[in-house]
Amino acid sequence: MKDTFVTIARYQYSSEAQIIKGRLEADGIEVFLRDNITIDTDPLVSQAIGGVKLKVLAKDEKVAREILESIKSYSLDDDGNLVKCPNCHTKQVGLYSTISDFKSLISFIIGFVSGTLPFTARYQYKCEACETSFPVK
């Protein structure tokens, strides 16, 4: 049974899944993506088939979930590195989007109401240490 695969996360875009895959592989965890080819061919299909599934071996599940847990609230750049705050240089930076899902919609509304997020920006980084907001490059 130890060679069974477990789906530990789903992503709407395969680029997102690839970044997480790279992060897990850096820790020696074997990662398999499911349906990423289909979604790259037609991104509109992603929603319908439940996104790109990120799978690991059952024996790696616990460690993999811990890693996901530790990185999910902070943003990664295109190379899979944590985004650094330009002000205080910590890496506790969250990505806020206006429209991708309900949670980010709420972040957007809170950001808009509190004046920390320009309503023209679809995506914005915000440092959780010093609360500096800065645009996505």
Ligand SMILES: [Zn+2]
């Ligand atoms: Zn900061």
